Amino acid sequence: MVKEILVDVDLKETRVAIVKNNKLSEIYFERENDNQVVGNIYKGIVTDVLPGMQAAFVNVGLEKNVFLHVSDALALVSDEKRNKNLSIQEVVQPGQKIMVQITKEPLGSKGARVTCDLNLPGRYLVLMVTMDHIGISRRITDSQKRNRLKEITQGFKPDDKGLIVRTAAADKSSAALKRDFNFLIKLWEKIVHHYHNSEAPALLHSDLNLASKIVRDKFTKKIDRVLIDDREEYQDIIELLDFISPSLKSKVQFYDRTKPIFEYYNLEPAIDKTLKRQVWLDCGGYIVVDITEALTSIDVNTGKYVGDTDLADTVLKTNKEAAREIAKQLKLRDIGGIIIIDFIDMDNTEDQKEVLAVLDEELQKDKTKTTILGLTELGLVEMTRKKEKEGVEEFLQKPCPYCDGKGRVLSEDTMALRAIRKLRDLFAEQNDEAVLLEVHPQVAARLIGLGGNNLKELEAELDRHIYVKGSEELHIEEIDIVETGSKKAIAELASPVEVGERKKLEIEEPHVTNKQDGISRIEGFIIDVTDGGHLVGEKVEVEITDVYRTYAKAKVIRNI
Structure with missing residues (x-):
C-alpha cells in the first residue's frame, strides 16, 4: 500500500491530505483567519467561579472565555488534596492568575475547554508537566519494546514530571529519545519564563502550524512520500525534520507541476463527496449519513445489491461492507459525539456479532478514541467518538440561510x-x-x-x-x-420584448410538449423559438413574432 501526505498551501488556506493508494483517507484544513488553538498555553485570569457547574471561566484573551472544569484544575492543588472530592471554590477564585492549555477548540456557541494538566508533545515523547508517570503508547504492543522504552525514559525523566512515549518512538535509539526530551524541557523552561514576565491574559506558547503538526505527528517510516507545493513550507518542514527525524528528509519532495496538487491527485471530487449524505458501497448498497446537533445517525440500505444466495447472506455482506465504510467515513469526516447506526435487520445473532466485530476491527485503526456501546433493543448500534474540533462538514459548510438547517424547502x-x-x-x-x-x-x-x-x-x-x-x-x-x-x-x-424586435439569445432547452421548438428566456420571460429544438446550447438571433401574457413566439434569423 502506497501512503502519501500531500500539502496544498494557499494564501488563505492550507490543506493536508493523507492518501492511501491514491484514495483520500484523511483531510485537514487550516485557514488564515481561523484560531487553531488546541495545544496553546496561556496565562489567564479566572473571571467566574460557578459552583452549580463545578467549573470556572477563564479570560485568556480569546473572543470567548474558556471553560475549566474542576477535574481539569486539580493540578493547582497539592498532591495530598488531589484525591479528595474538592469543589471548584476550593481550587480557584475570581481574579486568580493561572496557566492553562486548550484541549478542545471552540465549537458553535461554546468557548474552548482548558486544563491545568499541561502537556508538550514532541516527535517521540510527550512531556507531562504536572504528572509523575511514564506511559507507553497502546499501539506499541510488543512487550520487549515497551520494557526497553520504559527503561530508557526512566533514565532521564525528572522526579516531578511525566513522559508519554509516542508510537513513532517504537524503534528509536536512546539518543533520539533523549534529544527529544531535552528539546521539550528547554521549551517548558521558556514557557515558565514567559509566564513570570507577562501580564495576563497572554499567550505563552502556540503549537505548530497544520503542515508541521501533521509531519510531527503522522510522518513515520510507513509514509512513502510527503509532497508540498509551497517552497517556504517545504523548507520549514525540512528544517523541522533536521531536528526530529533527519532520516525521513529524503521522502519529502517539492511539488512544482503546473496543475494544482489536489487536482493532479483528483482529490477535489473526493473532498466534495465527504459532504454527501449518501455514500455508495462497492456491492451496490449504500449508507446515509445525517449529522445533527445532538447526534449523527447512519442508515444502511441494500440499494441495488441483490446478492448471490439468500436474503440473510445479502444482508450480512452489505452490513459488513457498510461497517468498513462507516469507520472510514467517521475518520474522513472527523465525526464526533454520539453516533447511532441502523444496520439492515439481522435475525441471526451470530451475524450481528460478526458485523460488530468488523466495525470494531476497523475502528481500532482510528487514533481518535471510539467506544461501541452495543445493540439497543431496537437493533441500533450505539457508539461514541471523541469530538475535539469541527468535522469536515462543519468546517466547510454553514447552516442554510433559506431552510434554516432543515435540509428541505417548500415544494x-x-x-x-x-x-x-x-x-x-x-x-x-x-x-x-x-x-x-x-x-x-x-x-x-x-x-x-x-x-x-x-x-x-x-x-x-x-x-x-x-x-x-x-x-x-x-x-x-x-x-x-x-x-x-x-x-x-x-x-x-x-413583457421585455415587442413584436418585430430582434434579440440575440441562447436556446436553453427543448419545449416540454413541442420538442421541435426551443425555449429561451429574457429576464425570466419565456421565448418560444419556432423550430429551435435542435439548437439547444447554441446562440442565435431571433425575431419576435407574437407576444402573449406569459411568453413570446420568435423565429430564428441566423446562428451566431
Whole structure:
C-alpha cells in the first residue's frame, strides 16, 4: 500500500491530505483567519467561579472565555488534596492568575475547554508537566519494546514530571529519545519564563502550524512520500525534520507541476463527496449519513445489491461492507459525539456479532478514541467518538440561510398556493386591475399551468389581469409582488420584448410538449423559438413574432 501526505498551501488556506493508494483517507484544513488553538498555553485570569457547574471561566484573551472544569484544575492543588472530592471554590477564585492549555477548540456557541494538566508533545515523547508517570503508547504492543522504552525514559525523566512515549518512538535509539526530551524541557523552561514576565491574559506558547503538526505527528517510516507545493513550507518542514527525524528528509519532495496538487491527485471530487449524505458501497448498497446537533445517525440500505444466495447472506455482506465504510467515513469526516447506526435487520445473532466485530476491527485503526456501546433493543448500534474540533462538514459548510438547517424547502405546488393566497389578500384591499408577480420559474410554471389554464382560472376568480414572471435569481420560497396598476402599464412592464424586435439569445432547452421548438428566456420571460429544438446550447438571433401574457413566439434569423 502506497501512503502519501500531500500539502496544498494557499494564501488563505492550507490543506493536508493523507492518501492511501491514491484514495483520500484523511483531510485537514487550516485557514488564515481561523484560531487553531488546541495545544496553546496561556496565562489567564479566572473571571467566574460557578459552583452549580463545578467549573470556572477563564479570560485568556480569546473572543470567548474558556471553560475549566474542576477535574481539569486539580493540578493547582497539592498532591495530598488531589484525591479528595474538592469543589471548584476550593481550587480557584475570581481574579486568580493561572496557566492553562486548550484541549478542545471552540465549537458553535461554546468557548474552548482548558486544563491545568499541561502537556508538550514532541516527535517521540510527550512531556507531562504536572504528572509523575511514564506511559507507553497502546499501539506499541510488543512487550520487549515497551520494557526497553520504559527503561530508557526512566533514565532521564525528572522526579516531578511525566513522559508519554509516542508510537513513532517504537524503534528509536536512546539518543533520539533523549534529544527529544531535552528539546521539550528547554521549551517548558521558556514557557515558565514567559509566564513570570507577562501580564495576563497572554499567550505563552502556540503549537505548530497544520503542515508541521501533521509531519510531527503522522510522518513515520510507513509514509512513502510527503509532497508540498509551497517552497517556504517545504523548507520549514525540512528544517523541522533536521531536528526530529533527519532520516525521513529524503521522502519529502517539492511539488512544482503546473496543475494544482489536489487536482493532479483528483482529490477535489473526493473532498466534495465527504459532504454527501449518501455514500455508495462497492456491492451496490449504500449508507446515509445525517449529522445533527445532538447526534449523527447512519442508515444502511441494500440499494441495488441483490446478492448471490439468500436474503440473510445479502444482508450480512452489505452490513459488513457498510461497517468498513462507516469507520472510514467517521475518520474522513472527523465525526464526533454520539453516533447511532441502523444496520439492515439481522435475525441471526451470530451475524450481528460478526458485523460488530468488523466495525470494531476497523475502528481500532482510528487514533481518535471510539467506544461501541452495543445493540439497543431496537437493533441500533450505539457508539461514541471523541469530538475535539469541527468535522469536515462543519468546517466547510454553514447552516442554510433559506431552510434554516432543515435540509428541505417548500415544494413548487405549496409555493404556488401561497402565491395565490397572497394575491387574494392583495386584491381584497385594493382595486388595481392588474399585477406583476415574480417567482421562481418552477413556481411560475405551476401558477400558469399547461396552456395557461391555471392562470385563466385565477384571473376569472379574482377578476384581475395577472402577469407572472419567472426568475432564476429568486429562491424557490420567495414571492415578489413587483407592481400593481392598470392593465396597459403592467403589460408593458411584464413583457421585455415587442413584436418585430430582434434579440440575440441562447436556446436553453427543448419545449416540454413541442420538442421541435426551443425555449429561451429574457429576464425570466419565456421565448418560444419556432423550430429551435435542435439548437439547444447554441446562440442565435431571433425575431419576435407574437407576444402573449406569459411568453413570446420568435423565429430564428441566423446562428451566431
